[in-house]
Amino acid sequence: MANTSDLAWWQKTIAYEVYPKSFLDTVGQGTGTLAGITAKLDYLQKLGVGAMWITPCYKSPMVDNGYDVQDYYNIDPSFGSMDNMNELIARGREHGIRVVMDLVFNHTSEECAWFVESRASKDNPKADWYIWRDAKPDGSAPTNWRSIFGGSAWEWCEERGQYYLHTFAKQQPDLNWENPQVRQALFDIANYWAEKGVGGFRIDAITYIKKPPTFEDGPADGEDGLYPVHAATANQPGILDFLHEFKAAVRDGRDIFMVGEANGVAADELSQWVGEDGVFDMLFEFSHTHVPMGDAEIWCRPVTWELTDLKRALAASQEATRTNGWYPVFFENHDQPRSTVNFFRCDGPLASKAKVLGTVLLTTRGTPFLYQGEELGYGNATWKSIDEFDDVQTRAQYDFAKTEGLSDDEALAACVRFSRDNARTPMQWDATDNAGFSSAKPWLPVHDDYATHNVAALEADECSVLAWYRTLVNLRLGNDVFLAGDWHELLSDDNNILAFERTLGDARVVTLANFSNERVTYDASLVEGLTLLAGSEGDAVAGELRPLEALVWG
Ligand code: NOJ
Numbered sequence: 001m002a003n004t005s006d007l008a009w010w011q012k013t014i015a016y017e018v019y020p021k022s023f024l025d026t027v028g029q030g031t032g033t034l035a036g037i038t039a040k041l042d043y044l045q046k047l048g049v050g051a052m053w054i055t056p057c058y059k060s061p062m063v064d065n066g067y068d069v070q071d072y073y074n075i076d077p078s079f080g081s082m083d084n085m086n087e088l089i090a091r092g093r094e095h096g097i098r099v100v101m102d103l104v105f106n107h108t109s110e111e112c113a114w115f116v117e118s119r120a121s122k123d124n125p126k127a128d129w130y131i132w133r134d135a136k137p138d139g140s141a142p143t144n145w146r147s148i149f150g151g152s153a154w155e156w157c158e159e160r161g162q163y164y165l166h167t168f169a170k171q172q173p174d175l176n177w178e179n180p181q182v183r184q185a186l187f188d189i190a191n192y193w194a195e196k197g198v199g200g201f202r203i204d205a206i207t208y209i210k211k212p213p214t215f216e217d218g219p220a221d222g223e224d225g226l227y228p229v230h231a232a233t234a235n236q237p238g239i240l241d242f243l244h245e246f247k248a249a250v251r252d253g254r255d256i257f258m259v260g261e262a263n264g265v266a267a268d269e270l271s272q273w274v275g276e277d278g279v280f281d282m283l284f285e286f287s288h289t290h291v292p293m294g295d296a297e298i299w300c301r302p303v304t305w306e307l308t309d310l311k312r313a314l315a316a317s318q319e320a321t322r323t324n325g326w327y328p329v330f331f332e333n334h335d336q337p338r339s340t341v342n343f344f345r346c347d348g349p350l351a352s353k354a355k356v357l358g359t360v361l362l363t364t365r366g367t368p369f370l371y372q373g374e375e376l377g378y379g380n381a382t383w384k385s386i387d388e389f390d391d392v393q394t395r396a397q398y399d400f401a402k403t404e405g406l407s408d409d410e411a412l413a414a415c416v417r418f419s420r421d422n423a424r425t426p427m428q429w430d431a432t433d434n435a436g437f438s439s440a441k442p443w444l445p446v447h448d449d450y451a452t453h454n455v456a457a458l459e460a461d462e463c464s465v466l467a468w469y470r471t472l473v474n475l476r477l478g479n480d481v482f483l484a485g486d487w488h489e490l491l492s493d494d495n496n497i498l499a500f501e502r503t504l505g506d507a508r509v510v511t512l513a514n515f516s517n518e519r520v521t522y523d524a525s526l527v528e529g530l531t532l533l534a535g536s537e538g539d540a541v542a543g544e545l546r547p548l549e550a551l552v553w554g
Helices: 034-041 041-046 081-094 113-118 180-195 230-235 239-251 268-271 307-321 349-362 392-402 408-418 455-461 463-478 480-484
Strands: 014-018 047-052 073-076 097-103 154-157 162-163 199-202 257-261 283-284 367-371 486-490 497-504 507-516 532-534 550-553
Touching: 034 041, 034 081, 041 047, 047 268, 047 367, 073 081, 081 097, 097 180, 113 199, 113 239, 162 392, 180 239, 180 283, 239 268, 268 307, 283 455, 307 486, 307 497, 349 497, 349 507, 349 550, 392 408, 463 480, 463 532, 480 497, 480 507
Parallel strands: 014 047, 014 367, 047 097, 097 199, 199 257, 257 283
Antiparallel strands: 154 162, 486 497, 497 507, 507 550, 532 550
């Protein structure tokens, strides 16, 4: 096994995802700003953060909160200016924090100048920069594919007399990566940002860039008669050729990292994607988030799962990156409900649940990716009506749930449980109005509990989730075994305890996390000769775990 000296900087740090619209508003507009992120660099530094992934802040009509990019070379005015971005990059470096930009390269906004030109005619210079097809003879869409956000993945364009493909919302037309000019234009954008000194890139929706050679209808899997575009187009043969070209043009020769968002890549395929011969340094794959949520497109159907299912998924990703590549460990991001709700099947205090997950996150092998607020132990927000949601996907999913036969109340309940907006409510900084996030009404409501559940309050409480995160971060960054050690699962059949050991030379540490709200026992010999390094509920006795307790022995 490697020593820490063999690891790159991004393998030895904590990564943190910022959703800028909800982080901190410095101008009183109800949405966050880049200056707001700069203002909180001390907070992030204290959390051990060395890489900060910022979701898209380019100029955008914001149909999908920035994942519909109009101009990749400019900052959206709602976030500030390029000067604010340059300052954030520079001040971040002073704090030991490198900015990671989000590259949205599967699609653009319909308002991107490329698309405006492309849709104008069939013979303009950018005519085939997007995926255009004729209608079927009866005038209907070229295939019965359903977009990821619901409804047909094809939109009719009157101007051009053809349909265009959109894997996501209709305002997000898919680019045609087969065209070398498109690829070059995208690589130029990445190089522009790399030259600014960012620490890396998160690459959005990358498994959709290669389309199949022929476009055909698929068997309907829902009452709407449509077939998931994901099943038709994700992870097509040949995709890695595009990505090797991308890597050579952007990554090679630079001390940065690239992490791909790769829905549709299974754990056993990871070795082709990451590592020496792969295309990315790390890959976000979703086998573990699919355990409690099921298939994202038909999420309103009930899912049953056991802790052992979650453990199998996590273990498979660890196995796949054991000798090749590196794993980005995550439980939350801006597309998931809050993890304290998502990954538990029992009742119990949110703070205890957050500590259990935080323990796994921060002691596993790989680079931990925290999502803003995870370190505070939020639950999902309180939603009373579908009108309170902002998210384009949630609204589409609500409609889809009803076509599946759910009542209004059932469809709302599914959104309350699963909506991405649960992760997007404003950061709660203190007990002042709007949780210190903004002096204006925030774009999404803050949680009802913000007066007591906020950064300032948690900083004053040495038993808080935030304090636990800081304890574990210090433990991790101060002990090579957590960074470079091998990972082996323990108690793999246990349906209450998630357990693993990390080993490096003579060093051995053991993590035990009780995901049930009951006292459980385990074979005390697992921790024989070890002492307690950290206990989420205080002291501990070898061989047993209190309800929702996590322990690190070493
Ligand atoms: C994945 C992003 O994480 C999500 O927020 C976005 O809606 C889609 N890709 C489309 O860009």
